[in-house]
Amino acid sequence: MPVIGTRQSPIHLVAEQALPLADPAALMTIRYGARESFTGRFAKLETDHPILAIDDPGRASVRFRDIDWKLLQVHIHTESEHVVGNDDPHDFEIHLVHVPYIAAESERADKKRKDKKGTHAGCAGPNCQTLVYPEAPPKLVIGILYRLLEARESTGETTGGLRQLAAQLSPKPAPAAGKKGKPADAADEDCGHGDHVPPESVNIAPYHFFPMLEPKKADLVNWYHYEGSLTGPPYSEDVSWFVMRDPARISEGTLECLDLFAAQHARELQAIDRRLVVRSFS
Numbered sequence: 001m002p003v004i005g006t007r008q009s010p011i012h013l014v015a016e017q018a019l020p021l022a023d024p025a026a027l028m029t030i031r032y033g034a035r036e037s038f039t040g041r042f043a044k045l046e047t048d049h050p051i052l053a054i055d056d057p058g059r060a061s062v063r064f065r066d067i068d069w070k071l072l073q074v075h076i077h078t079e080s081e082h083v084v085g086n087d088d089p090h091d092f093e094i095h096l097v098h099v100p101y102i103a104a105e106s107e108r109a110d111k112k113r114k115d116k117k118g119t120h121a122g123c124a125g126p127n128c129q130t131l132v133y134p135e136a137p138p139k140l141v142i143g144i145l146y147r148l149l150e151a152r153e154s155t156g157e158t159t160g161g162l163r164q165l166a167a168q169l170s171p172k173p174a175p176a177a178g179k180k181g182k183p184a185d186a187a188d189e190d191c192g193h194g195d196h197v198p199p200e201s202v203n204i205a206p207y208h209f210f211p212m213l214e215p216k217k218a219d220l221v222n223w224y225h226y227e228g229s230l231t232g233p234p235y236s237e238d239v240s241w242f243v244m245r246d247p248a249r250i251s252e253g254t255l256e257c258l259d260l261f262a263a264q265h266a267r268e269l270q271a272i273d274r275r276l277v278v279r280s281f282s
């Protein structure tokens with residue numbers, strides 16, 4: 001039976017109520033590189049939420065509290081969970097889920113043992129596997145909010161990493177998708193329907209999921225941080241949250257395409273209670 005306490009997520013983040021940090025980089029640094037990519041496969045957790053499980057990256061992507069964290073999985077909420085400032089909820093929120101680099105290794109070995117026993121059943125489709133986590137490691141989740149582009153805006157402004165992912169999910173992916181760094185712009189085409197099986201393996205470039213600080217430079221430094229929970233069962237309060245201050249942009253075609261493969265509903269806002277929220281910006 002899950003225990004739901006007073007540190008639940010998501011929450012409403014307001015700059016005026018968050019404490020600015022004097023040296024945010026000493027607390028947390030995001031180390032995704034512009035040319036870095038990861039392979040992953042669609043899978044389902046025990047909770048039945050579809051996720052993109054990342055193949056062991058073999059390297060850390062985040063440093064937090066002097067611990068290295070690596071990317072474990074990525075999933076999407078259509079309609080954002082966190083709310084930033086006085087804004088309405090955004091159209092889309094991506095969660096990059098990280099676990100401590102060392103702890104994840106033993107967990108992986110444990111999963112392998114379980115797979116041998118054939119316990120990864122319960123999920124339809126040839127490319128589906130169920131991940132079983134016997135003991136939940138602490139998690140660090142980076143939340144990135146997205147705002148839909150207006151029709152008159154260029155679809156070229158869609159965050160490149162998402163366009164690249166959506167292009168790979170099309171029934172006929174563009175040949176260059178995920179290979180040459182320049183994302184294909186196929187996302188606004190028909191990207192398949194319910195019966196379309198996603199490719200066995202997809203390639204993602206998390207750096208290009210983030211909002212832009214300036215042209216060609218992602219914003220990895222402006223964030224809110226608080227301690228909270230998973231936003232789905234078992235709602236365990238073992239998540240260090242980092243939510244990016246500014247939204248990135250997504251086109252309607254890209255959103256619809258990603259929604260088909262990774263839809264998760266947004267949980268309602270939870271009380272902040274007596275928690276401290278900090279921010280990296282002044």
Ligand SMILES: [Zn+2]
Binds near residue numbers: 075077095231
């Ligand atoms: Zn989530």
